[in-house]
Amino acid sequence: MKDVRLLESAFAPGEAIERFAQGHPDAGGVVSFAGQVRAADGCEALELSHYAPLTLPGMDALADEALARWPLDGVMVVHRSGLMLPGETIVLVAAAARHRRDAFHAADFLMDHLKSDAWFWKREKRAGQWHWVEPREADYSDLARWK
Amino acid sequence: MAVTLVFLGRLADLAGAPVREADAPLDWAGLLAVLGGELAEAVSGAKVRLAVNGALLADKTALAAGDGDEVALLPPVSGG
Numbered sequence: 001m002k003d004v005r006l007l008e009s010a011f012a013p014g015e016a017i018e019r020f021a022q023g024h025p026d027a028g029g030v031v032s033f034a035g036q037v038r039a040a041d042g043c044e045a046l047e048l049s050h051y052a053p054l055t056l057p058g059m060d061a062l063a064d065e066a067l068a069r070w071p072l073d074g075v076m077v078v079h080r081s082g083l084m085l086p087g088e089t090i091v092l093v094a095a096a097a098r099h100r101r102d103a104f105h106a107a108d109f110l111m112d113h114l115k116s117d118a119w120f121w122k123r124e125k126r127a128g129q130w131h132w133v134e135p136r137e138a139d140y141s142d143l144a145r146w147k
Numbered sequence: 148m149a150v151t152l153v154f155l156g157r158l159a160d161l162a163g164a165p166v167r168e169a170d171a172p173l174d175w176a177g178l179l180a181v182l183g184g185e186l187a188e189a190v191s192g193a194k195v196r197l198a199v200n201g202a203l204l205a206d207k208t209a210l211a212a213g214d215g216d217e218v219a220l221l222p223p224v225s226g227g
Contacts, residue, residue: 035227048226051155051219053201079226091227111227120226121156132157133225 003076004063006056011078013092020076020094027073027096031103033111039086045125046084055081055119062113066095069109070102077110079120112142148214152181156222158195161186171214178210178218189222196221 003020013034021030037046050056063075076094084090091114095106114120116135123132150173154162162182169181179187189195197207198219204210212218 049155049159051153051198051221053217053219054198054203054221057201115227116224118224118226119221120224121222122225123156132160134223135225 001074002063002067004060005078007078007080008082010088013089016078016092017094024073024096028098029100029103030094030096031107032094033107034089035091037084037086037088037090042126043086043124047123048081049121050081051119058119062110066106066110070106072097072102072106075106079114109146112146115139116143150212151217153217153219155219158189158220158222161189173212175208175210190220194223
């Protein structure tokens with residue numbers, strides 16, 4: 001039904017999606033999105049920090065909001081924290097629903113909120129220097145679509 | 148006992164450490180005085196929020212932290 005996790009080490013998104021789909025045999029479909037660390041733009045590493053009293057409870061409340069907003073059989077929200085290398089998965093969301101449109105909307109909603117409205121702070125290492133990354137204007141306007 | 152200040156994101160860089168202690172009780176004016184300079188200015192920014200013991204403050208200037216409380220200083224977030 002609801003699977004929300006904050007992970008400190010690398011995970012395999014494909015396996016997680018497969019388990020999630022198998023756990024929802026009555027759903028007509030599963031929509032998933034996996035975000036990974038870009039190798040482009042000279043990115044050498046990415047570090048995500050979080051604040052334990054807020055981050056996981058916030059992710060859990062976000063999953064509940066998606067479940068309340070669309071008729072879903074289940075949602076999965078998995079987010080990494082800590083140090084990551086290019087190619088590693090940062091975030092994985094999935095929604096299982098009887099009808100595809102609800103699952104697409106729910107996955108989109110979850111990602112827009114995780115990008116710019118969840119308790120994470122991201123910094124990127126380029127040419128040996130760390131730079132804090134703030135959301136782009138497009139991330140804020142994506143989020144505003146759901147208000 | 149004291150108030151524990153927890154700095155997140157770029158505020159931890161500005162503070163030079165992720166955690167600092169301050170004397171209790173601590174209100175908004177007291178916090179700015181303890182932080183001083185660039186850090187006080189950053190924390191005053193409209194996008195920085197405060198949480199006390201994991202509960203967000205709707206109005207950070209209403210800060211009223213006592214002995215043993217943890218105050219988190221939260222700059223704009225960025226995930227995914």
